[in-house]
Amino acid sequence: MWLYKATDKSYYLKYALQNAQSFGGTTWAIAEFSWDVKYAGLQLLASKLPKQGKEDNKILQEYRSKAEHYICACMNQNNKTNVHRTPGGLLYIRQWNNMQYVSNAAFLLMIHSDHLRETNQMARCERRPVGPEEIFTFAKSQVDYILGLNPRGMSYLVGYGPKYPRRVHHRGASVDSYKKRKGFISCTQGYDNWFGRKNPNPNMLFGALVGGPDNKDRFNDHRRNYMQTEACTYNTAPLVGLFAKLHGLDRGTNIEDSTLFSAK
Secondary structure, three states: OHHHHHHOOHHHHHHHHHOHHHHOOOOOOOOOOOOOOOHHHHHHHHHOOOOOOHHHHHHHHHHHHHHHHHHHHHOOOOOOOOOEEOOOOOEEOOOOOOHHHHHHHHHHHHHHHHHHHHOOOOEEOOOOEEOHHHHHHHHHHHHHHHOOOOOOOOOOEOOOOOOOOOOOEOHHHHOOOOOOOOOOOOHHHHHHHHHOOOOOOOOOOOOOEEOOOOOOOOOOOOOOOHHHHEEOHHHHHHHHHHHHHHHHHHOOOOOOHHHHOOOO
16 A cells, blocks of 8 residues: 555555455454554555545445544544543553554544545544544644643653653663763673662653553653653654644644655
């Protein structure tokens, strides 16, 4: 699908559609998008494609159905499978590194809200239709939570705001700078000397999005608590597009969906 979008060569689309079922794109109804599970992104991408031939349209409709399942799960508008939310309103999938699901969901929701707005459509959820403005507003609420609008008043983006994680589970951030310690540091020495200490990290890992709070909005800022304090690139990556979109809106600049979600 991505190769078709990037090159506009029809044989890539044909290959994807012919193998849609065997690859799982039209059979898996997913309520999460993560480093390991990409179906929702594929399904949302496919649901935006223009109409093709009769048989191909049937396959694209199956993609759209699965894409809407993901959107509606995030919006809590499916009859059965919905994403749990914390008391503070954060999407919650599981204990280990939950923020990856949140940042990715916010990214995909915002992209799809643009698509629905441009095509004058609504998400056809089981409980009720959901419009683009409602989807956009919820996506933004997840970004706001990440940046500090939450029960703890804490930003989970390192370096942003007055209160953020200081003991990120990250080796380079937690060991003393080479400017301070110029001698050789072995692997075990780094672990023994710095991993367990209670002091804040000596090196700031600016822009890192940590794993985040538990299902009750609780957070323990400690290096050993890797499920909550580990920083991953796939947590932060979706924020680039989200921040660009929100910054553009704040400045009155129209950043189109096609620009956000493009391989070109």
